[in-house]
Amino acid sequence: MSDPTAGLNTEQLGAYFALMEVSSLLQYAVEEHLRADGDLSWVQFQILARLVDAPEGRLRMTDLADGVVYSRSGLTYQAGLLDKRGLITRSPSPDDERSVMVTVTDAGRELVARVLPGHVAQVRGLLFEAMSDEDLAALGGVLARVRAHMRATPPRSAKPRAGRNRAG
Amino acid sequence: MSDPTAGLNTEQLGAYFALMEVSSLLQYAVEEHLRADGDLSWVQFQILARLVDAPEGRLRMTDLADGVVYSRSGLTYQAGLLDKRGLITRSPSPDDERSVMVTVTDAGRELVARVLPGHVAQVRGLLFEAMSDEDLAALGGVLARVRAHMRATPPRSAKPRAGRNRAG
DNA sequence: CCTTACTGCTTCGAATTCGCGGCGCCCGAG
DNA sequence: CTCGGGCGCCGCGAATTCGAAGCAGTAAGG
Numbered sequence: 207m208s209d210p211t212a213g214l215n216t217e218q219l220g221a222y223f224a225l226m227e228v229s230s231l232l233q234y235a236v237e238e239h240l241r242a243d244g245d246l247s248w249v250q251f252q253i254l255a256r257l258v259d260a261p262e263g264r265l266r267m268t269d270l271a272d273g274v275v276y277s278r279s280g281l282t283y284q285a286g287l288l289d290k291r292g293l294i295t296r297s298p299s300p301d302d303e304r305s306v307m308v309t310v311t312d313a314g315r316e317l318v319a320r321v322l323p324g325h326v327a328q329v330r331g332l333l334f335e336a337m338s339d340e341d342l343a344a345l346g347g348v349l350a351r352v353r354a355h356m357r358a359t360p361p362r363s364a365k366p367r368a369g370r371n372r373a374g
Numbered sequence: 375m376s377d378p379t380a381g382l383n384t385e386q387l388g389a390y391f392a393l394m395e396v397s398s399l400l401q402y403a404v405e406e407h408l409r410a411d412g413d414l415s416w417v418q419f420q421i422l423a424r425l426v427d428a429p430e431g432r433l434r435m436t437d438l439a440d441g442v443v444y445s446r447s448g449l450t451y452q453a454g455l456l457d458k459r460g461l462i463t464r465s466p467s468p469d470d471e472r473s474v475m476v477t478v479t480d481a482g483r484e485l486v487a488r489v490l491p492g493h494v495a496q497v498r499g500l501l502f503e504a505m506s507d508e509d510l511a512a513l514g515g516v517l518a519r520v521r522a523h524m525r526a527t528p529p530r531s532a533k534p535r536a537g538r539n540r541a542g
Numbered sequence: 543c544c545t546t547a548c549t550g551c552t553t554c555g556a557a558t559t560c561g562c563g564g565c566g567c568c569c570g571a572g
Numbered sequence: 573c574t575c576g577g578g579c580g581c582c583g584c585g586a587a588t589t590c591g592a593a594g595c596a597g598t599a600a601g602g
Contacts, residue, residue: 267550268550279552282553304549304551306551
């Protein structure tokens with residue numbers, strides 16, 4: 207593509223900024239809608255959506271954290287909030303006593319089902335309205351490739367996956 | 375593409391999630407690098423970069439807020455931090471006495487110049503390494519279209535542009 | 543069984559973020 | 573000139589975020 211020593215060309219720079227701006231704008235709009243519609247933050251919705259999507263409606267904290275780009279403590283905090291609202295339940299795992307299984311409650315499922323249409327409409331209105339099918343295909347392909355590359359790239363210093371550097 | 379009443383198909387959903395994950399991951403990595411390299415947060419870097427890019431190295435707070443997806447108070451806070459570090463200067467506008475002109479100092483320019491290479495390298499390594507020229511072109515085109523669409527879309531309730539809803 | 547290393551999660555303190563309300567300044571009407 | 577309405581920015585309090593440190597459970601070695 208270009209030498210590792212060279213800078214980004216105009217096209218790359220533009221794509222980079224556009225990517226960041228689009229995602230920020232989208233997240234902001236979606237988060238606002240989510241807040242108004244079901245009093246959920248973006249992360250909370252992601253957690254619930256992931257749980258609903260899971261086979262048994264339950265996932266370990268770690269798996270949740272792997273899917274959601276978030277710190278462990280933040281996840282604990284948000285899970286506590288969701289637990290307090292009765293949208294999820296936390297129970298020790300039968301296999302690993304140190305793990306915590308998070309399960310969606312019926313209320314959680316209902317809430318997701320209630321906010322999902324608006325959420326989806328928001329996303330389509332902002333993101334997909336301006337895209338053709340070809341655009342979608344291209345975007346999907348590129349993003350899949352980039353995501354795979356990012357996940358394969360070694361955490362230079364500390365990804366969200368951080369926290370393993372104790373001395374004694 | 376699809377009816378306004380229908381949900382997102384698998385491809386759209388995947389693209390949506392991939393977009394959010396990629397941008398989050400990228401922002402996270404870049405922010406970390408930026409912090410280590412010049413003790414700057416992502417927003418601070420964006421502010422400085424925008425100022426350096428501006429015609430006279432100066433911009434009004436409002437214009438800054440328009441470019442950066444951020445709340446007004448957050449911008450004030452960050453501007454205060456940058457001002458305290460001597461990277462920018464804030465002075466009243468000659469035209470509009472209520473506006474505040476933000477100007478980059480030489481130190482600010484130097485800092486941007488110093489962290490820019492690493493920043494760029496990080497972006498290329500994570501984002502563009504896995505992309506062909508065709509990918510880049512496609513991505514750039516789609517994002518430009520989407521960005522234009524988003525900017526044209528009426529702020530349904532309150533975009534970053536929020537804060538104008540007082541009664542008295 | 544006991545020790546050592548590692549993993550999973552939570553708690554803690556500090557820093558950052560946002561929305562709301564306040565203050566001062568510009569514009570138009572009388 | 574004076575008044576009323578609107579805009580631009582700042583200060584405050586509450587909520588959220590993160591990394592570091594701590595606690596418990598698990599696996600491996602002797």
